[in-house]
Amino acid sequence: MRALFATAVAAAVLSAAPAFAAPDHPDQVERGRYLATVGDCVACHTQAGSASGNAGFSSHGFAGGRSIDTPFGKINAANITPDQETGIGNWSADDFYRAMHEGVRPDGTHLYPAFPYTDYTKVTREDSDAIFAFLQSLDPVRSEVNRDSLPFPFNIRMLMLGWNTLFFKPTEFKPQPGQSAEWNRGAYLAEGLGHCGTCHTPRNMLGGERNSRPLAGGDLQGWYAPSLTADNRTGIGSWSDDEIVEYLQTGRNAHGAASGPMAEVVENSTTLMPEADLRAIAVYLKHPLGSHEAASTPQPLPAENPQMQVGAAIYMDGCQACHRADGEGVARLFPSLAGNPLMQQSDPESLVRVVLQGGRAAATDAAPTGPSMPAFGWRLTDDQVAAVVTYIRNSWGNAAAPVTADEARKLRERLAQVVK
């Protein structure tokens, strides 16, 4: 009897051993932890219900379930803790690399590009293995996630085979010979693990990234990820390398502050990155390959425009106290609106959203305040929201298309849905 018991205990210990064993390569695990930070895995893979910012680097940051809005429906992020049944405890490093590189699971089924394998494909095998070692070092969390939440026909994963044929080819990162090592490091981070393009590159009707217009700005279902091109008006052409580094490091700079989804990126990822890597990204963003086609600058609306007049009155009474009459704001506290590319995107969605429901800047150790702007949706009509946003987009040297009350109404309805 005693022997039987001992055997049972031994069996239990042995079978549990892989999950609880100390990692064999602590250096690799630590490197993987850093790379997972660059990749911002927790942004999506955090356990449903837990605020991603608080998930930190406990296993719950990777237990999956957070629902990601896509134009095709909601996708729930997978559990990537080493739980045998509900996580990736049974995966090998080969399996993991294949998922990162090709977007395919060990059983051969396809992942959706909500998981940015279209960018992660450029991650080196060495880095992929380090991330895998880190994930395997986490405590396994049992967390069943419905991974087939998309409606028909998008729930047919085989469709991704066709999609991949059209929009995806597994590639490896190739350094540009004419560029500095720093630039290439930035390119590797931004195009690969950093997956900036997942949000900031526009997509076509089928959700494929339009590679002809890299980082030109993308629609995010209720947010608009602004252009990161070198354009002075709509991109970050007017930002210096230092200002880009400061933005990624602290969540703000003299021009503005990260809010919305970018605040999460800063809080969970970029603020935890060393300055050298952030500077590499800045150098890469400031010196894009290929010639920059200067976007045609529209004429600002005249001040006599009725929408501009209403907008000016609302701005004076509701916005001016913080953002100042000249739209300059207060550096590192209240974003400058004058000359701010975020104000002049082709799609005003983020701007309308912040007016409707307020916003909060990223809070980082370097800049812990996280100043917030109050919501105005409860006391401005759709017409008034459209007018004040139009005014901001066409004042102090800004110039961008006017916003209609209908756009404000649609976003208001969408946000009301989100809250329910």
Added chain:
Amino acid sequence: MRGGMTRRRALLSASALIALGSPGWARDYRGAMPWKAGEVYPPDSIASPGPWLFLTAEEAAMIEAIADRIIPMDELGPGGRDAGCAIFIDRQLAGPYGQLDGWYMQGPFPSDPLPTQGYQLPLTPRQIYRDGLRALASYVAHAFNNRKFQDLSGEEQDRLLTELEKGKAKMDGFSGKVLFEQIYGNVMEGYFADPIYGGNKGMASWKMIGFPGARYDYRDVIAHPNQRYTLPPVGLKGRPAWGPPMADGAGGRI
């Protein structure tokens, strides 16, 4: 022993040190203050058009008449009635203020409190209006040959209000002074409060006294001393230049 460290003091210092050094007592707060998108706390009792919520038509007519004597219309601005003081009072009575929600309303209630003690009555504003106006109506009927307060001449109303204020008019079962002070205070509030609460129609009182309304940044003004302040007043729901305001009851949390 005096001046030296007593045993007791040493003990106290030691325990204070332990308390300060104890890690279990210290908490490390990180991250930003909690914040939710779209979180708003609109004012209580935003007035929306519609029938009286608390007052009866008769009570409202009395209040409008009283408000118009306390603040008569003249060349400077509208009277208390046209400014919407009765609407303000009605909406406030229907809301938390009507029952003094959140006030300490248990006794003891001193019969002759000091002015510094503030409100010392067991009555809620609803009770004061309901019982006080009933007492006033019957007092008027008795003293003025079955007429109503709102039907008296302006001079008669003024005389009566003065007597109430001075405690000379002895109403049956209710203090005229208490009623007068309550109405007087609320009429002033209705006349000067933000229009979002139902009074101060068209921000008329703010225009009259040059109050700028819901603005809070005057750095540009201070930078130009001795120049006339010309900005029009603005309420929580804006001003005419904003275009048509939010329909009452619309909006809310997004």
